[in-house]
Amino acid sequence: MIITKEQVLQALGNVEEPDLKKDLVTLNMIQDIHIEGNRVSFSVILTTPACPLKAMIENACRNAILHFISKEAEVNINMTSRVTTQKNTGVPGVKNIIAVASGKGGVGKSTVAVNLALGLAKAGSKVGLIDADIYGPSIPIMFGLENARPRASQVEGGKTRIEPIEKYGIKLLSIGFFTDPNQPVPWRGPMVSTAVKQLFNDADWGDLDYLVVDLPPGTGDIHITITQTFPVTGAVIVTTPQNVALADAKKGIGMFMMDAINVPILGIVENMSYFTPAELPENKYYIFGQGGGEKLANMLDVPFLGEIPLVKSISDSGDAGTPIVLDEYSVQSKAFIDMAKRVAQQVSISNAKVLDTV
Numbered sequence: 237m238i239i240t241k242e243q244v245l246q247a248l249g250n251v252e253e254p255d256l257k258k259d260l261v262t263l264n265m266i267q268d269i270h271i272e273g274n275r276v277s278f279s280v281i282l283t284t285p286a287c288p289l290k291a292m293i294e295n296a297c298r299n300a301i302l303h304f305i306s307k308e309a310e311v312n313i314n315m316t317s318r319v320t321t322q323k324n325t326g327v328p329g330v331k332n333i334i335a336v337a338s339g340k341g342g343v344g345k346s347t348v349a350v351n352l353a354l355g356l357a358k359a360g361s362k363v364g365l366i367d368a369d370i371y372g373p374s375i376p377i378m379f380g381l382e383n384a385r386p387r388a389s390q391v392e393g394g395k396t397r398i399e400p401i402e403k404y405g406i407k408l409l410s411i412g413f414f415t416d417p418n419q420p421v422p423w424r425g426p427m428v429s430t431a432v433k434q435l436f437n438d439a440d441w442g443d444l445d446y447l448v449v450d451l452p453p454g455t456g457d458i459h460i461t462i463t464q465t466f467p468v469t470g471a472v473i474v475t476t477p478q479n480v481a482l483a484d485a486k487k488g489i490g491m492f493m494m495d496a497i498n499v500p501i502l503g504i505v506e507n508m509s510y511f512t513p514a515e516l517p518e519n520k521y522y523i524f525g526q527g528g529g530e531k532l533a534n535m536l537d538v539p540f541l542g543e544i545p546l547v548k549s550i551s552d553s554g555d556a557g558t559p560i561v562l563d564e565y566s567v568q569s570k571a572f573i574d575m576a577k578r579v580a581q582q583v584s585i586s587n588a589k590v591l592d593t594v
Contacts, residue, residue, distance in 0.1 A: 239305055241269050244276060247304035251296045254289055255581060256588050260297070268314070276301055277312040283587070284445070285317040285360030286580035319361065319445040320583075322590040325467055327436050329443040330364070332469040332583055335462065335499065337492070339484025341453035344507040345474040346374045347554055348544065348575075349450035351561040352472065355576025357405045358561065361445040364400060364407040366435050368462065369452045370428055373412030379403050380557020386413055389440070397440040404562065407444070409435050429461040436466060446583070454488075463497045470502035470586050472541065472579060477509060477528040485529075489536055502582040503539035504529050505575055508546040517567045520545075539582055542575040544568075 249261040260266050260280065269278040280297060282290060298311045321331035336349035346369065353365040367375035376382050386409065387399045400407035411431060441447065449468075452458055462468065471492045475485035485504065492499040506529025510520040523546070533540035544550075547568050553560040561572045 237274075237306055239271050239274065239276060239309065241271065243305050244269050244271070244278065244301065247300045248278075248297060250304065251293070251300050253293070255585050256283075260293075274306060274308050275310045275312070276305075277314070279314040279316055282315065282317040283320045283584035284580040285319075286356055286577045287317065287584075288574070288577040288581055290315055317360070320587040322467075322469065322587040325447070325469075327441060327447065327466065330441055330447045331445050332587075333447045333449060333466055334502065334579065334583065335449045335451055335459075335468050335471040335492075336474065337451045337459065337471055337488050338453050338474045339486070339488035340481060341372075343453075343474050343476045343481055344544070344550075345453065346378065346450050347550060347559075348472070348474045348505055348507055348572075349448055350375065350378050350554065350559050351572040352576050352579060353406050353446075353448040354404055354559055354561045355573045356446050356448070356580060358564075358573065359577065359580070361580070362443060363405075364441050364444045364447040365409075366447065366449045367408075367410030367412060368432050368435065368449050368458055370411050370431065370458060371452055373410045373415075374554075375408060375410040375450065376412040378554040378557065378559060379408060381408070381413070384413055391440075396438070398434075398438050400439055400441060404559075407441060409439055411435070428457050432458055432461055433465060436462075446580075459491065460497070463492070463499050468499045469583055470500040472502050473504045474507055475504060475529050475532070476507055477522070477525040479525075479528065482528050482532050485532060486536070489538070500586045501536070501538040502579055502586065503541035504533045505541045505544060506530070507544045509543035510545055512545045512547055512567065514547075514549070539578070541578045541582075542571065544571050544575065 245261050248266050249259045251260050265281045267279045301309050301311045319331050325333050338345040353363050357363040367373045384401050388396050391397050400409045473485050475481045510522045530540045550560045550568050560568045563569050
């Protein structure tokens, strides 16, 4: 039996991308088809290297060739990716801007932002992280960069560009790199907006799949400045299980949904969901209540991105400048990586919806 390229495309036309609800051929996700006798090889171009359905899609493609063409076929699949983007982000080279926000302080928003950025990078994405929490920048501590100062370089036209600091495979900028950590800085509205814009506009970010932005708690000047100046792909909302935190998270989500802002909600992360003893990692104790974040997500019809445990090693690793996601064997690291994959998944879905309407 002679296998043809047309047969391969016809067979793979039966494989649907679960999130985008179209087949892989229609989505132009099949490339580089090569056939030698009964050997069939091709590439599947996913919408993100952090795709949580990667193994499922690969298995479905293999089964389609064996079922629709020949059980004797030898199938070699190269699973690769090209991160999608829906519009010009206003930052050259950056495909997607992801805002991480919370309705109130103390819910671990910065911890989620840091481990989200690192989780995306570990999956193979090019990632940057902006610490836009003007009033309490914590990214320098969490990366062990308290005394770091970014370099500046001259580009064409005599303009000065800030060079983000690179660590653990991602590019970083924080307002904390430009201030004395021992001195308070009394920011006023116009100063805040100008400083935040410079982190975006005056930096040489290069090519990035995702630029994660750690916003201050609440709903203030910085949120409005960023969302009205840069086309943000979507927002991740961080909460804890308590009702008071959920009430504030709901207000935060409401801000992003306002007509004047209109930023898609990528989902809700419930931090400090349950306590897990180190010696009994399978045990979960929901000491602050259970299921609040998921209920809020269902109420507002937005994705629930997962539960992050309340474990001392998470805060210890941040204080030590080595975020927990770097410990690939820990249960906590897996929770953050799973969350990062779901965020990437929602970015792809959101981008597809926008492109379908263009």
